[in-house]
Amino acid sequence: MTQQIRRVLVRSFEDIVIERVPAPVAQDDELLVRTTVVGVCGSDTHAAAGHHPFIDLPYRPGHEAVGVVVATGRGVGDFAPGDRVIVEPNLYCGRCPQCRSGRYNICQELKVFGCQTPGALADLFTIPARRVHRVPDGMTDLQAVLVEPLATPVHAVAKAGDLTGRTVAVLGAGPIGLLTVVAARHAGAARIAVTELLESKRARALRLGADVALPAGAPDLVDRAHEALGGPVDVVFDCVARGQSMAQATDMVAKGGHIVVVGVGAAGTTPVRLDLVQDREIRIEGTLMYTAEDYRTAMSLIASGAVDTAELVTATFPLEDAAMAFSASLDLEQVKVLVTADGAVGVDGR
Structure with a gap:
């Protein structure tokens, strides 16, 4: 048997x-x-x-x-x-x-x-x-x-370096985007803007610690993000990882700023404005999964009630x-x- x-x-x-x-x-x-x-x-x-x-x-x-x-x-x-x-x-x-x-x-x-x-x-x-x-x-x-889904944003935020006093944009308010808000706030971000198509998820982002939540499809999205954050954004976390979101990230980020690609991109090519990347010294970096240290941080954050x-x-x-x-x-x-x-x-x- x-x-x-x-x-x-x-x-x-x-x-x-x-x-x-x-x-x-x-x-x-x-x-x-x-x-x-x-x-x-x-x-x-x-x-x-x-x-x-x-x-x-x-x-x-x-x-x-x-x-x-x-x-x-x-x-x-x-x-x-x-x-x-x-x-x-x-x-x-x-x-x-x-x-x-x-x-x-x-x-x-x-x-x-x-x-x-x-x-x-x-x-x-x-x-x-x-x-x-x-x-x-x-x-x-x-x-x-x-813990596992939070560890991914914890790792992504660590890739961006010290966020103390910096401005952050999070593109997409799915589970990873929402948890990126939590991780960025824990890491000391001064102001956080979230972009998302759905109003209900924009409201969740605000309840979870974002300072402003903007409709991702707005034609003036970049201008609105700059206005909300006091200028071009220090770090953009792209949790959507599609052509439109990467274009928004490139337009949104400050000179010398940092774009962290968190979402899983579609197979194939995605257009990137290399002229802007070069001229503005924009750093674009991918991030994959996590390590044990990220798990420990995620467990600590959850245990704290964050x-x-x-x-x-x-x-x-x-x-x-x-x-x-x-x-x-x-x-x-x-x-x-x-x-x-x-x-x-x-x-x-x-």
Whole structure:
């Protein structure tokens, strides 16, 4: 009798199913974890639509994950059954120059748990013990599942350097844009402007700490941003990463300023005004994922109460309704959609 678990398989947006597979077993250096809650990321919806440049279909999602250790392999240190853990999903080689310098988030052989490998949208999953963090005492699962999405803006803000007293524009008020507001405010930004098409998300941005929220489609957007921030912007975080947003960022940023590309761009080419980049000494920098230090900062921020889960978590679905969770994530009024699992496992699929 083989123990079976449920696991989500995504072949396309129209073909998201629950498969029954043998329960995994923790190998050396691995933890066997019972899933409690998983976030649906913009990367997940892009992948399901066939638009993500680095995730191939079919795939088995779940990289924003919180769970409880149920068994351990050998060599996992002091992890033990019952420990609550948060997944840090970047699976790195540890050998390449980037890994050796501590920048394992851009490992030459990087794979992402739940993107290039089976993820946590399942009753149980295994993961190397080095790729999880303990959930801090007193932190709820709903708070813990926001650590991974917050770590990305924390890393992006760190790439921009010291923000103390500087002006910031955040383009896009999806989950990453909203959390970039939180991270930039924590880093000392003097004034923050957010651009967003939806009025409801502009209102959320203001409640989460932005000083002004502007309609992204306004023809005079750049002028309005300059007026709101007292002139050209010191740092622009592009959380949209499309041709229009990059053009806005380039026009918005100050001479000698910094554009940080946070959103996942579409495959192919994006026009950039190189004449302005050269003439104004604009620095354009990409940012990918995070490291353990960013996770620690994100956990500290959440523990401090700086992140209002009620503003970010807008829908929750059980595992068997994962397809509905993916569909809900396409609703632009949603912010963070979660999937919960009760860890129920049967025998021979029952």
